[in-house]
Every structure is written in C-alpha cells, then in structure tokens.
Amino acid sequence: MTANREIHLASRPQGWPTADNFRLVTTEVPTPGPGQLVVRNRFMSVDPYMRGRMNDVKSYVPPFALDAPLDGGAVGEVVASEAEGFAPGDIVLHGLGWREYALVDAKGARTVDPDLAPVTAYLGVLGMTGLTAYAGLLDVAAMKPGETVFVSGAAGAVGSMVGQIAKLRGAARVIGSAGSPAKVERLRALGFDAAFDYHDGPVRDQLRAAAPDGIDVYFDNVGGEHLEAAIGAMKLHGRAAICGMIAQYNATEPPAAPRNLALLIGKRLTLRGFLVGDHGHLREQFVQEMAGWLRDGRISYDETVVDGIENAPEAFLGLLRGENIGKMLVRV
Numbered sequence: 114m115t116a117n118r119e120i121h122l123a124s125r126p127q128g129w130p131t132a133d134n135f136r137l138v139t140t141e142v143p144t145p146g147p148g149q150l151v152v153r154n155r156f157m158s159v160d161p162y163m164r165g166r167m168n169d170v171k172s173y174v175p176p177f178a179l180d181a182p183l184d185g186g187a188v189g190e191v192v193a194s195e196a197e198g199f200a201p202g203d204i205v206l207h208g209l210g211w212r213e214y215a216l217v218d219a220k221g222a223r224t225v226d227p228d229l230a231p232v233t234a235y236l237g238v239l240g241m242t243g244l245t246a247y248a249g250l251l252d253v254a255a256m257k258p259g260e261t262v263f264v265s266g267a268a269g270a271v272g273s274m275v276g277q278i279a280k281l282r283g284a285a286r287v288i289g290s291a292g293s294p295a296k297v298e299r300l301r302a303l304g305f306d307a308a309f310d311y312h313d314g315p316v317r318d319q320l321r322a323a324a325p326d327g328i329d330v331y332f333d334n335v336g337g338e339h340l341e342a343a344i345g346a347m348k349l350h351g352r353a354a355i356c357g358m359i360a361q362y363n364a365t366e367p368p369a370a371p372r373n374l375a376l377l378i379g380k381r382l383t384l385r386g387f388l389v390g391d392h393g394h395l396r397e398q399f400v401q402e403m404a405g406w407l408r409d410g411r412i413s414y415d416e417t418v419v420d421g422i423e424n425a426p427e428a429f430l431g432l433l434r435g436e437n438i439g440k441m442l443v444r445v
Contacts (some may be wrong), residue, residue: 115142116139116141118212121138122134122136122167128431140321147196148220150193151191151194159432160185160270160432163185165362168438184211187215188235189234195225203224204224205225206235206240207222218292233418233440246272246274248387249332258284261324265290266334267289267296268296268300273303273416276300277412281406281412299438309417311327331351331354332415334356334359348380348424355386418443421445425443
C-alpha cells in the first residue's frame with residue numbers, strides 16, 4: 114500500500130470548531146531516512162488541549178499549521194526503520210497522530226510492551242493522561258490523606274483517574290461533576306463518594322450539598338462556574354490544580370466567572386496551573402504505582418473509540434461536546 118490518509122487543519126475555528134475546519138488528504142507513505150521510522154498508526158488520541166492549538170496565538174506549544182497534518186499522541190507498529198533500537202513489528206508511542214502512516218524521528222518514539230497492557234493504555238491510563246492526573250493531584254495540589262477533593266469534568270479521561278487516585282491515596286471524600294446522568298452513575302461506580310450533573314442546577318449549590326464542610330483540593334478541568342464554586346467551597350489553605358478550562362475553549366466573549374477571586378486572600382488559597390511535561394521526574398514512580406493498581410484491579414479506566422481516520426474530526430468535536438466517557442480514541 115502506498116496511500117496514506119491524514120487530517121489537515123483547513124481553517125482556524127471561530128468559536129466552536131466544525132467539520133469544515135478539517136480536510137482529509139491523501140498522500141504517499143513516507144520513506145524513512147537515517148534515524149527515522151515509519152509507523153502504521155493503530156490508535157490516536159484526541160484531547161481538549163488541541164482546541165487551543167487551532168488558534169494562531171502564542172502559547173506553551175506552537176499552533177497547528179494550516180494545510181498541514183495535525184499531531185497528537187498515537188501508538189502504532191513500526192513498518193520500516195532506519196534507526197538503531199527499532200525494528201519492524203515494534204509497537205511504539207509517539208506524537209504524530211492524525212494520519213495513518215507517520216514518519217517519526219527515533220528520539221520522538223518510545224517502545225511499549227503490548228503484553229504488559231493493551232496498547233491503548235499507553236495513550237491513557239499509563240500515558241500522559243494518567244500522569245497528568247497523578248502529578249496534578251499529588252504534586253501540584255499536594256493532596257494529603259483525609260482531605261476532601263472535588264474534580265470537575267470527572268468522567269473524562271483525566272478526571273476519572275484523579276478521583277480514583279485520590280481514594281487510593283487516602284482522601285476522605287471525593288466529589289465529581291459531570292454532564293449527564295450516565296456519567297454521574299459511572300462516577301459512583303468508580304468509587305466517588307458523591308457526584309452530580311452540572312446541568313441540574315448551579316454548581317455552587319450542588320457542591321455545597323455534596324461537601325457541606327468544604328473542600329481541601331480542587332482539580333480543575335473546566336474553569337468558569339466550576340472554578341468559582343470551588344473557590345467558594347475551599348477551606349483555609351485550599352489548593353487547586355488548574356489542568357484545563359474546557360468551558361471557555363470555544364468562547365468568543367470573556368468568561369463571566371470566577372467573580373470571587375478576592376476570596377483567595379482571606380482563605381490563603383493556592384491556584385496553580387500546570388503542564389504534565391514539567392513532571393517527568395514522577396513518571397517512573399507513577400508507572401510503577403499505576404501498573405500495580407491495574408494489576409490488582411483497584412483502578413478502572415474507560416475508553417470511547419471511534420473507527421477510521423476520516424472520523425477523527427468528528428471524534429474531536431464529540432469530545433468537546435462531552436460525548437465521551439473516559440479517553441476518546443480513534444482506531445486508525
């Protein structure tokens with residue numbers, strides 16, 4: 114086979130992205146040069162942070178280029194190699210998703226063991242997703258046993274891990290918000306002590322009912338009204354790990370909330386944004402601990418899988434609409 118299909122960014126979204134912002138392009142399968150591999154992608158990840166990269170603005174990562182393939186986490190099989198340490202048949206994790214065949218520099222690929230865990234786990238629970246949850250909760254927010262934790266977007270890939278890790282590490286009470294009754298039920302099945310649908314009423318009121326004594330830690334995937342409610346509910350010296358603010362990724366107007374930032378002073382709160390790339394020193398500890406929890410059946414993870422590279426844009430749009438439970442993946 115010489116045809117290679119890939120998804121290009123056709124135009125920059127204004128507000129909510131649409132299918133017209135993407136284009137399916139057919140190219141030839143690349144040939145590796147020295148130090149390179151060709152990988153036949155099996156699965157690719159779509160993630161909320163990708164929405165920010167569609168804007169032509171300066172950020173912590175360069176924006177996607179127009180009329181070029183998008184990129185993101187992927188796992189696949191090496192089909193050709195000109196790099197020492199990699200052979201055809203190896204399964205590798207790399208950062209060039211959104212295409213069927215990827216030309217990958219060897220330094221940007223890592224071999225994974227498909228016998229240790231399903232290959233999709235390396236894009237989720239054993240990969241960036243799991244490490245984001247682990248580092249954000251335990252390092253950034255410095256959760257301690259006996260504390261009360263609130264997680265927004267708790268049925269998503271990161272949020273669902275945060276809640277379970279918090280319980281396994283001794284949290285007294287874990288509360289999650291989600292966007293549908295089915296997601297709320299899933300959170301309860303995962304061991305959350307309380308969960309609510311943020312469509313059912315003001316987040317502030319539902320959080321107060323779930324945590325009448327307040328919260329110590331907030332893991333923020335949403336921002337906006339959720340962040341305002343969490344600030345109001347925080348105890349003295351509360352900490353928030355700010356992972357994402359999906360509520361405003363597609364906004365065209367400034368957000369109304371949070372309007373209560375002055376509470377940070379009297380409560381001596383800490384709100385800290387973070388990127389998982391700054392916490393690589395925890396990777397070995399994280400993999401060891403997470404692998405043990407998985408082996409013992411103490412942690413569960415969900416995946417929502419969409420088939421076909423041509424459907425990757427719709428998978429991404431579905432992610433932004435909250436149609437996934439757990440990690441949103443595309444089977445390439």
